[in-house]
Amino acid sequence: MNAEQLAARRRQNRAGWAMALPACLLIFAFLITPFFMAFGLSLTNQRLISPNPAEFVGLRNFERLLGVGLLTLDPLRDENGEVRLKGGEPEYPRIRSFTRGNPDYPRLNRMREWFRIDLPGDRQLVVLAKDLVFIKALKNTVLFVAVVAPVQSGLALILALLINRPLRGINVFRTIYFAPVVISMVVVAMLWRFIYDGQNGILNSLLGIFSFGAIEPISWLGNTSTALPAIMAMSVWQGVGFHMVIWLSGLQTIPQPLYEVARIEGATGWQTFRYVTWPGLRNTAILVMVIITMQAFTLYPQVQVMTRGGPLDSTQSLVFQAVVRGYEKQDIAGGSAISVLLFLFVLAISLFQRYLTRDRD
Amino acid sequence: MPAQRLAKLSLDYLLLAWIALVFVFPVVFMVMSSFKSDLQLLRDSASLRAFLPVGDLSFDNYAKAFQRAPIGLFILNSVFITAVTVCVSLLLASLAAFSFVFLQWVGRSVLMAAVLATFIVPFETIAVPLLLIVNNLPWIGLDGFKTSWLNSYQVQIVPFIADALTIFLFVQYFKDLPKELVEAARIDGATWFQVYRRVVMPLSGPVLATAAILKFLMMYNNQLLWPIMVVQEESYRPVMLGLQYFFQLNTAWGEIMAYLTIITVPVLAFYLVLQKAFIASIASTGIKG
Amino acid sequence: MGQVLLKSVRKSFGSAEVIPDLSLAIPDGSFTVLVGPSGCGKSTILRMIAGLEDVSSGTIKINDRDVTYREPSQRGIAMVFQSYALYPHMTVAENIGFGMILAKRPKAEINKRVGEAAAILRLEHLLDRKPKQLSGGQRQRVAIGRAITRDPQVFLFDEPLSNLDASLRGQMRVELAELHSKIGATMIYVTHDQVEAMTMADQIVVLNNGRIEQQGMPMELYIAPKTRFVAGFIGAPSMNFFEGSIASQHDCDALGVRPEHIGLRDDDGDLTGRIRHAEQLGSDTIIYVHHDDYGQITVRAEGNRVLDIGSTVHLTLPAEHLHRFRNGFRIQD
Numbered sequence: 001m002n003a004e005q006l007a008a009r010r011r012q013n014r015a016g017w018a019m020a021l022p023a024c025l026l027i028f029a030f031l032i033t034p035f036f037m038a039f040g041l042s043l044t045n046q047r048l049i050s051p052n053p054a055e056f057v058g059l060r061n062f063e064r065l066l067g068v069g070l071l072t073l074d075p076l077r078d079e080n081g082e083v084r085l086k087g088g089e090p091e092y093p094r095i096r097s098f099t100r101g102n103p104d105y106p107r108l109n110r111m112r113e114w115f116r117i118d119l120p121g122d123r124q125l126v127v128l129a130k131d132l133v134f135i136k137a138l139k140n141t142v143l144f145v146a147v148v149a150p151v152q153s154g155l156a157l158i159l160a161l162l163i164n165r166p167l168r169g170i171n172v173f174r175t176i177y178f179a180p181v182v183i184s185m186v187v188v189a190m191l192w193r194f195i196y197d198g199q200n201g202i203l204n205s206l207l208g209i210f211s212f213g214a215i216e217p218i219s220w221l222g223n224t225s226t227a228l229p230a231i232m233a234m235s236v237w238q239g240v241g242f243h244m245v246i247w248l249s250g251l252q253t254i255p256q257p258l259y260e261v262a263r264i265e266g267a268t269g270w271q272t273f274r275y276v277t278w279p280g281l282r283n284t285a286i287l288v289m290v291i292i293t294m295q296a297f298t299l300y301p302q303v304q305v306m307t308r309g310g311p312l313d314s315t316q317s318l319v320f321q322a323v324v325r326g327y328e329k330q331d332i333a334g335g336s337a338i339s340v341l342l343f344l345f346v347l348a349i350s351l352f353q354r355y356l357t358r359d360r361d
Numbered sequence: 362m363p364a365q366r367l368a369k370l371s372l373d374y375l376l377l378a379w380i381a382l383v384f385v386f387p388v389v390f391m392v393m394s395s396f397k398s399d400l401q402l403l404r405d406s407a408s409l410r411a412f413l414p415v416g417d418l419s420f421d422n423y424a425k426a427f428q429r430a431p432i433g434l435f436i437l438n439s440v441f442i443t444a445v446t447v448c449v450s451l452l453l454a455s456l457a458a459f460s461f462v463f464l465q466w467v468g469r470s471v472l473m474a475a476v477l478a479t480f481i482v483p484f485e486t487i488a489v490p491l492l493l494i495v496n497n498l499p500w501i502g503l504d505g506f507k508t509s510w511l512n513s514y515q516v517q518i519v520p521f522i523a524d525a526l527t528i529f530l531f532v533q534y535f536k537d538l539p540k541e542l543v544e545a546a547r548i549d550g551a552t553w554f555q556v557y558r559r560v561v562m563p564l565s566g567p568v569l570a571t572a573a574i575l576k577f578l579m580m581y582n583n584q585l586l587w588p589i590m591v592v593q594e595e596s597y598r599p600v601m602l603g604l605q606y607f608f609q610l611n612t613a614w615g616e617i618m619a620y621l622t623i624i625t626v627p628v629l630a631f632y633l634v635l636q637k638a639f640i641a642s643i644a645s646t647g648i649k650g
Numbered sequence: 651m652g653q654v655l656l657k658s659v660r661k662s663f664g665s666a667e668v669i670p671d672l673s674l675a676i677p678d679g680s681f682t683v684l685v686g687p688s689g690c691g692k693s694t695i696l697r698m699i700a701g702l703e704d705v706s707s708g709t710i711k712i713n714d715r716d717v718t719y720r721e722p723s724q725r726g727i728a729m730v731f732q733s734y735a736l737y738p739h740m741t742v743a744e745n746i747g748f749g750m751i752l753a754k755r756p757k758a759e760i761n762k763r764v765g766e767a768a769a770i771l772r773l774e775h776l777l778d779r780k781p782k783q784l785s786g787g788q789r790q791r792v793a794i795g796r797a798i799t800r801d802p803q804v805f806l807f808d809e810p811l812s813n814l815d816a817s818l819r820g821q822m823r824v825e826l827a828e829l830h831s832k833i834g835a836t837m838i839y840v841t842h843d844q845v846e847a848m849t850m851a852d853q854i855v856v857l858n859n860g861r862i863e864q865q866g867m868p869m870e871l872y873i874a875p876k877t878r879f880v881a882g883f884i885g886a887p888s889m890n891f892f893e894g895s896i897a898s899q900h901d902c903d904a905l906g907v908r909p910e911h912i913g914l915r916d917d918d919g920d921l922t923g924r925i926r927h928a929e930q931l932g933s934d935t936i937i938y939v940h941h942d943d944y945g946q947i948t949v950r951a952e953g954n955r956v957l958d959i960g961s962t963v964h965l966t967l968p969a970e971h972l973h974r975f976r977n978g979f980r981i982q983d
Contacts, residue, residue: 004716004718004719004720005718005719007719008719008720008721012464012465012466012553013466013467015460015464015466015552015553015554016460016464016465016466016469017460017466017468018460019456019457019459019460019464019553019554019557020456020457020460020461020469020472022453022456022457022523023453023454023456023457023476023522023523023528024457024472024476024523026453026519026520026522026523027476027479027523027524027525029494030491030494030519030520030521030523031479031482031487031520031523031524032475032479033490033494034487034490034491034493034494035479035482035486035487035490037490037493037494038486038487038489038490041489041490041493046493048492048493048496159380162376162377162380167370167373167374167377170377173377173378173380173381174640175633175636175640176381176384176385177380177381177384178636178639178640178643179384179385179388179629179632180384180388181578181643182578182582182628182629182631182632182639183388183582183625183628183629184581184582184583184601184624184625184628185582185583185585186582186584186585186601186604187601187621187624187625188387190604190617190621191387191388191390191391191621192387194406194614194617194618195387195390200403200406200407201406202390202406202411205406205407205408205411208407209408209409237383237384241384242643245640245643245644246643246644246646248644249644249645294481294483297483298483298484298485298486300485300585300586301583301585301586304585304586304589305585305604319485319586322485322486322488322489323488323489323586323589323590325489326488326489326492326590327489327492327589327590332489332490332492332493335489336489336490339485339486339487339488339489339490340486342483342485342486343482343483343486346481346482346483346486347481350481539733539735541731541732541733541735542735542737544700544702544722544729544731544735545729545731545735545737545796546737546748547701547702547721547722547723548700548701548702548722548723548727548728548729548749548800549723549748549749549752549796549800550723550749550752550753551723551748551752555752559752560737563737563739564738564739
């Protein structure tokens with residue numbers, strides 16, 4: 001390699017690095033570094049402001065978060081060996097007697113009851129969790145994803161099919177359906193707080209009007225059974241237009257002649273969808289599902305604005321808990337551990353996407 | 362047109378219109394309520410009057426909202442933070458993508474893969490450690506030296522300038538540009554920076570619009586999680602944090618609706634004017650599938 | 651002046667070697683056409699001369715100056731691309747003058763030089779238009795105009811006519827030939843179309859798999875192709891090759907005869923076959939004859955011949971037009 005060649009290479013290296021460096025440095029400093037720090041911090045007891053240096057604690061944070069225990073309870077019996085009844089139901093020993101320093105059950109120490117299942121023979125299986133709030137947040141987040149992903153992508157596809165027709169003025173409808181996407185989730189959540197209100201909420205009024213008073217007013221966000229579904233419905237409302245547009249762009253990649261051939265061969269509307277449209281949407285479908293799932297896992301502003309996790313932790317979410325711990329309680333380590341778990345979920349999903357699209361190219 | 366087809370067509374439009382109502386009713390309600398007194402607002406919400414401009418309409422809520430919180434300041438903050446981030450982001454992302462696509466240099470493919478891989482890291486998962494970082498970063502500004510970025514503009518701007526999606530959009534666009542244009546410019550004697558500025562960027566209107574819109578939505582609309590963590594001082598708050606002011610003592614719904622209208626309607630108007638570009642920009646994120 | 655020398659130039663992309671070891675001298679002021687099938691490396695060679703592609707090893711000299719590692723703009727070359735590569739956001743005048751604008755030349759000089767190039771190419775009335783508003787032929791001329799204003803020692807053309815329709819291509823061939831005689835600079839022209847090669851070149855380089863098959867004047871290649879590959883590549887329709895007994899009779903393993911040299915007779919000949927198909931082109935007729943041993947034989951006869959499909963014909967192979975090949979190489983007479 002002679003000097004001139006070296007100089008030419010160096011010129012291009014220098015130009016290449018100079019142009020790429022600013023963006024790369026920022027990504028390194030504010031994305032990659034905190035990303036790896038999350039892993040590191042989750043193994044310590046770091047706090048935001050603390051007089052003591054952080055210590056390595058191994059997987060203790062994760063054990064605390066994910067620790068669950070099982071307890072089988074026999075009903076209390078009286079002196080004759082009969083099951084003691086209380087209000088017609090068998091009576092069971094109090095959970096506290098197992099979880100508050102009971103030397104026979106060291107693993108269950110400080111755990112709290114999550115839920116219980118009736119077993120045959122009047123016995124009960126109690127599922128306990130070390131960190132009940134986190135476990136509920138995890139459950140809610142998974143539930144949120146499991147409901148919102150299919151419902152939102154399905155509705156988005158239906159909308160896309162409705163819109164993808166040569167009707168006069170169809171663009172007006174497309175514009176309207178997409179509009180909520182450009183509104184901040186913070187604003188949307190605020191607005192729907194009012195819509196869902198138990199006393200003056202507009203949803204109750206509308207339901208009352210259209211059912212001629214048959215449906216009683218409900219405090220949608222004040223009930224443990226309706227709060228999370230209400231948040232789900234609102235999230236679908238806000239996001240469905242986004243995925244409608246992605247479906248639309250997928251629909252438009254399907255070559256028109258395929259539809260013409262199907263028509264010539266006498267396919268019905270459903271057959272055309274089943275054999276022409278849907279196969280052509282395979283990759284779009286995977287993309288839509290992955291985007292929705294990743295978005296749904298990071299459920300936060302809705303909870304922050306509408307319920308702050310309540311009532312009775314029925315709307316806790318992973319990100320909300322990460323913020324509560326990492327910021328409000330200044331427990332950087334605990335918040336990081338939740339972040340790591342969240343990332344592992346997202347990673348699993350994107351690896352799954354890789355797996356689904358592997359046979360392309 | 363035969364009667365049957367006409368009937369089917371009207372049914373189609375009826376369905377489309379009903380769905381449209383589902384999407385517009387909260388927004389109509391928001392705007393209408395912002396002109397009503399709290400008393401009337403609550404009374405109207407029991408009927409369809411909630412969606413109509415009826416009764417005593419006034420700008421009182423707006424006036425009161427401005428008295429209750431420094432809304433002007435919040436809007437300025439949000440606009441400033443968003444504008445600076447979008448502009449610098451477009452500049453740095455396009456430069457990096459240009460280098461990745463058109464130049465040959467040692468480490469290029471590794472660096473590009475690393476940068477684009479960060480796409481799957483949601484911001485929510487790094488927010489907590491990032492808080493620890495910015496809490497300990499020094500900054501020299503107009504008001505002197507500080508040992509932390511908390512309560513500042515830069516803490517809301519700098520971490521968000523570079524992101525994988527924006528770089529990815531430029532990379533995709535540049536890959537589709539004819540390579541001969543760059544080669545012709547090189548033969549014409551253009552330096553790499555001149556190729557970027559005088560040949561490639563003038564042809565990048567569509568991707569600039571796409572990236573700007575997406576970044577704008579990401580920035581302006583999502584100023585909640587991070588500002589809650591890093592901004593306590595009023596003077597640096599963005600609009601989304603301003604909502605807190607309306608929940609003191611008793612909730613002033615009319616004023617809230619006025620505030621929501623103020624921060625939303627400009628975006629919606631912007632969207633209506635540029636709706637083709639908005640929708641195209643979302644669609645283009647789907648093309649990578 | 652604009653002599654181009656390639657010495658032991660190699661090029662590989664990863665593990666794939668595109669140009670194994672190539673040396674080539676292109677004389678000053680020549681119109682040299684690099685021709686070959688797609689993938690033969692002709693475009694890569696041109697791009698290495700331009701400096702758009704690094705060489706893996708070897709040296710490139712232009713006008714006795716080693717330019718192997720020079721920037722494209724410092725080699726004294728100009729290039730016309732197949733896609734024209736006009737800057738879509740600039741006017742015709744800006745496109746032509748972009749190099750001088752970058753070099754910060756005085757406005758008056760730029761205008762003068764752009765005007766000169768436009769005059770040569772009859773583009774004066776189009777200078778304020780954008781490329782989108784031009785026809786294919788006009789765009790092509792703008793691309794050439796941009797090359798002219800660089801005042802290069804060597805013009806490089808990368809399949810410049812393949813995006814034009816047939817009639818325009820013929821016209822542009824004439825214009826390029828005129829331009830060459832007017833300017834006198836060295837021109838290196840890459841094409842896969844042997845007609846363009848034959849009509850424009852004063853020197854043709856036939857390439858195959860990154861190697862030079864033959865280098866010479868067009869008629870040399872036509873009359874005395876050095877290899878079977880060249881014989882088959884140059885000339886249309888392609889040369890007929892006979893193997894087997896008739897080749898052995900002539901002491902070779904492949905006997906080549908051009909379609910235009912085969913005689914067509916009703917009574918008697920060297921070979922007898924059946925007419926499968928005839929294409930009447932007006933000026934001449936292309937006849938496809940099936941022979942039981944040698945398969946399809948192409949014959950080109952002058953004028954408009956009306957023939958019965960399926961009828962038997964006799965073919966003569968004139969001794970003075972036979973090309974004999976052994977192991978792919980010509981046997982010298």
